Amino acid sequence: MLLATIRDVAKLAGVSVATVSRVLNKNGYVNKETEQKVITAIQQLQYEPNAVARGLAGKRTGTIALILPDISNPFFPEMARGVEDVAHQLGYTVILCNSDDHGVKERSYIEVLKKKYIDGIIFASNTLDETDVEEMQKNDLPLVILDRAPIQDTFSVVRSKNYEGAQLAVKHLLEVGCKRIAHIYGPQEFLTAKERMTGYEDAVRHLPWYSPSLMVPGNFRIDGGMKAIEQLLSRHPDVDGIFAGNDLMAVGALKALYRLGKKVPEEVAICGFDGIALTEITEPEITTVAQPIYEMGSLAAKVLIEKITATVKANPIHELEVSLIRRGSTKRGRETDE
Amino acid sequence: MLLATIRDVAKLAGVSVATVSRVLNKNGYVNKETEQKVITAIQQLQYEPNAVARGLAGKRTGTIALILPDISNPFFPEMARGVEDVAHQLGYTVILCNSDDHGVKERSYIEVLKKKYIDGIIFASNTLDETDVEEMQKNDLPLVILDRAPIQDTFSVVRSKNYEGAQLAVKHLLEVGCKRIAHIYGPQEFLTAKERMTGYEDAVRHLPWYSPSLMVPGNFRIDGGMKAIEQLLSRHPDVDGIFAGNDLMAVGALKALYRLGKKVPEEVAICGFDGIALTEITEPEITTVAQPIYEMGSLAAKVLIEKITATVKANPIHELEVSLIRRGSTKRGRETDE
DNA sequence: CTCTCATGTGTAACCGGTTACACATTTGGT
DNA sequence: ACCAAATGTGTAACCGGTTACACATGAGAG
Numbered sequence: 001m002l003l004a005t006i007r008d009v010a011k012l013a014g015v016s017v018a019t020v021s022r023v024l025n026k027n028g029y030v031n032k033e034t035e036q037k038v039i040t041a042i043q044q045l046q047y048e049p050n051a052v053a054r055g056l057a058g059k060r061t062g063t064i065a066l067i068l069p070d071i072s073n074p075f076f077p078e079m080a081r082g083v084e085d086v087a088h089q090l091g092y093t094v095i096l097c098n099s100d101d102h103g104v105k106e107r108s109y110i111e112v113l114k115k116k117y118i119d120g121i122i123f124a125s126n127t128l129d130e131t132d133v134e135e136m137q138k139n140d141l142p143l144v145i146l147d148r149a150p151i152q153d154t155f156s157v158v159r160s161k162n163y164e165g166a167q168l169a170v171k172h173l174l175e176v177g178c179k180r181i182a183h184i185y186g187p188q189e190f191l192t193a194k195e196r197m198t199g200y201e202d203a204v205r206h207l208p209w210y211s212p213s214l215m216v217p218g219n220f221r222i223d224g225g226m227k228a229i230e231q232l233l234s235r236h237p238d239v240d241g242i243f244a245g246n247d248l249m250a251v252g253a254l255k256a257l258y259r260l261g262k263k264v265p266e267e268v269a270i271c272g273f274d275g276i277a278l279t280e281i282t283e284p285e286i287t288t289v290a291q292p293i294y295e296m297g298s299l300a301a302k303v304l305i306e307k308i309t310a311t312v313k314a315n316p317i318h319e320l321e322v323s324l325i326r327r328g329s330t331k332r333g334r335e336t337d338e
Numbered sequence: 339m340l341l342a343t344i345r346d347v348a349k350l351a352g353v354s355v356a357t358v359s360r361v362l363n364k365n366g367y368v369n370k371e372t373e374q375k376v377i378t379a380i381q382q383l384q385y386e387p388n389a390v391a392r393g394l395a396g397k398r399t400g401t402i403a404l405i406l407p408d409i410s411n412p413f414f415p416e417m418a419r420g421v422e423d424v425a426h427q428l429g430y431t432v433i434l435c436n437s438d439d440h441g442v443k444e445r446s447y448i449e450v451l452k453k454k455y456i457d458g459i460i461f462a463s464n465t466l467d468e469t470d471v472e473e474m475q476k477n478d479l480p481l482v483i484l485d486r487a488p489i490q491d492t493f494s495v496v497r498s499k500n501y502e503g504a505q506l507a508v509k510h511l512l513e514v515g516c517k518r519i520a521h522i523y524g525p526q527e528f529l530t531a532k533e534r535m536t537g538y539e540d541a542v543r544h545l546p547w548y549s550p551s552l553m554v555p556g557n558f559r560i561d562g563g564m565k566a567i568e569q570l571l572s573r574h575p576d577v578d579g580i581f582a583g584n585d586l587m588a589v590g591a592l593k594a595l596y597r598l599g600k601k602v603p604e605e606v607a608i609c610g611f612d613g614i615a616l617t618e619i620t621e622p623e624i625t626t627v628a629q630p631i632y633e634m635g636s637l638a639a640k641v642l643i644e645k646i647t648a649t650v651k652a653n654p655i656h657e658l659e660v661s662l663i664r665r666g667s668t669k670r671g672r673e674t675d676e
Numbered sequence: 677c678t679c680t681c682a683t684g685t686g687t688a689a690c691c692g693g694t695t696a697c698a699c700a701t702t703t704g705g706t
Numbered sequence: 707a708c709c710a711a712a713t714g715t716g717t718a719a720c721c722g723g724t725t726a727c728a729c730a731t732g733a734g735a736g
Binding site for chain 1: 391399401404435
């Protein structure tokens with residue numbers, strides 16, 4: 001059975017295709033009675049407008065793209081879910097792209113996406129630079145970027161309070177009685193990693209025990225957290241609190257400490273950052289500064305679709321709150337607990 | 339700057355659009371010299387064929403859809419990654435859909451996807467029934483289904499050996515000295531859960547200690563695993579081996595046992611199923627029967643795209659091997675270890 | 677009693693490709 | 707030398723929508 005076209009509907013309703021199109025898109029003038037005839041014809045034929053033809057004629061495909069480093073990194077599925085939920089709700093469809101934070105791959109995706117008349121892109125990937133952004137701007141492709149600084153007002157940004165979150169983490173570790181708090185920082189090409197590190201530094205630099213060597217690098221992955229702990233403990237065996245730049249490294253830290261026979265939280269307390277589900281499956285569960293990951297995704301989608309449909313182009317910056325989730329990895333006697 | 343069209347290229351090369359199209363699609367006869375002129379013109383204009391127009395004219399959009407229950411369920415990101423990698427490599431784009439295993443949502447996605455001239459669908463979601471499949475067949479939408487029985491030869495199936503895997507798990511638990519092995523089974527509407535349960539039953543039913551009450555239901559999630567353990571241990575305090583129907587429930591079992599003060603693996607050994615990354619972050623790490631999750635995704639994409647491009651429609655059934663990954667949760671003295 | 681403007685509808689061009697068909701011109705087999 | 711098949715290329719219809727523009731009607735303003 002072949003699908004009905006707008007011309008079939010027009011014929012059956014005894015009107016022109018233009019009128020049918022007006023009914024469909026609710027624009028232009030249409031007489032109430034005429035409209036009813038058209039609606040009846042549409043129902044009779046079970047007519048569904050062809051999205052591809054629509055895309056070609058109207059330059060709108062109802063499709064957005066989500067470019068992220070790697071969907072199998074546990075941070076992103078929840079964000080992707082947020083994006084997809086909102087998009088679906090608003091009648092959009094989401095294309096998934098894994099860039100591996102690799103500029104070439106990212107650009108090749110953008111090429112394809114432009115050819116497909118994508119309506120907009122959400123970038124949760126970190127590679128593209130100013131030039132790329134300008135390039136997009138020229139094609140006036142609406143753009144929302146996650147975890148970037150709002151350097152330009154030409155694109156919208158969704159991020160959360162990394163600096164404040166880091167301070168929250170340190171403050172909490174101090175409260176539970178830590179006397180020497182180290183930080184495992186992420187790759188400095190990520191703004192998030194940088195900001196969290198600065199937050200840590202500003203929170204501890206005035207304290208008597210502070211030393212720059214308490215900061216060790218990690219790669220934002222589990223193995224990076226493990227290596228960091230080995231390195232750290234050989235340098236500072238007396239460390240009793242760890243603020244990891246993200247949750248995966250916190251998991252790694254926990255693992256490494258366990259293998260070294262250090263008790264968590266009794267001997268060393270750990271606090272992560274991100275609030276991914278993984279932090280609830282370890283034993284003890286890991287205290288973390290949670291970003292509203294799902295909301296970051298859903299908000300990004302909302303903002304993007306607003307940009308797509310809006311006539312005036314605003315480029316708001318959304319900075320979301322983070323919150324400390326206290327769990328076993330920092331639970332000590334001295335804490336006045338709930 | 340407006341993008342060049344095929345007519346611009348034709349004009350510049352001094353040929354007709356048909357010829358340009360022939361060069362583009364490498365079909366029909368084209369003289370070598372003519373071809374060269376066209377190629378030069380394409381490069382000069384930086385011409386990129388418009389995918390939407392192509393879709394409208396040729397009924398091929400180079401887009402496939404992946405319908406899964408929930409991308410934030412840790413089983414699926416890796417599979418999605420497999421799908422996307424292959425798709426991207428073969429020049430296809432992937433649309434992501436979360437069905438929540440909800441029939442209505444699934445069908446609403448299918449509606450939209452048909453309108454968008456999607457080339458094919460990979461189903462990792464379990465809701466659609468015979469009628470739906472036939473419906474797809476009528477629209478001759480290529481289909482690949484994961485984890486379904488090969489009841490019909492009208493669609494392709496990718497699955498792995500659940501029954502054999504379950505037997506593998508039980509055999510391993512016996513080998514490490516378990517004397518009484520329980521099974522936490524998943525929701526029986528999932529074929530996978532059913533097959534794993536049958537595998538377990540067939541492996542233990544002849545053993546002296548066997549009792550049907552050693553099988554307790556779980557929901558394939560962490561909390562389900564925890565509840566199952568509580569229920570199980572009150573019924574059979576002497577259980578010393580757990581075969582969980584999937585890894586999430588194995589994680590839950592581990593958590594619950596830890597809280598009840600049972601030592602893993604010394605007092606109770608645990609084996610999961612799936613091979614998701616989560617099993618490596620707990621302490622001890624969890625032994626599991628690993629499915630080749632990434633490969634299931636990449637194979638599904640390969641099969642689907644083959645179906646899309648092939649003229650003759652075969653509907654192969656691919657049943658992948660599973661493998662036991664031995665980890666801490668079943669490591670006991672008596673095991674002859676590597 | 678005109679004139680203007682809001683309302684209502686149809687025609688046909690257009691979006692940017694693919695491809696059926698027509699029309700050469702070679703090639704090669706007998 | 708003759709004719710069928712292979713090679714090469716162009717014209718124009720088509721995919722299924724959107725929309726600019728033309729045209730008609732009726733109402734309210736001056």
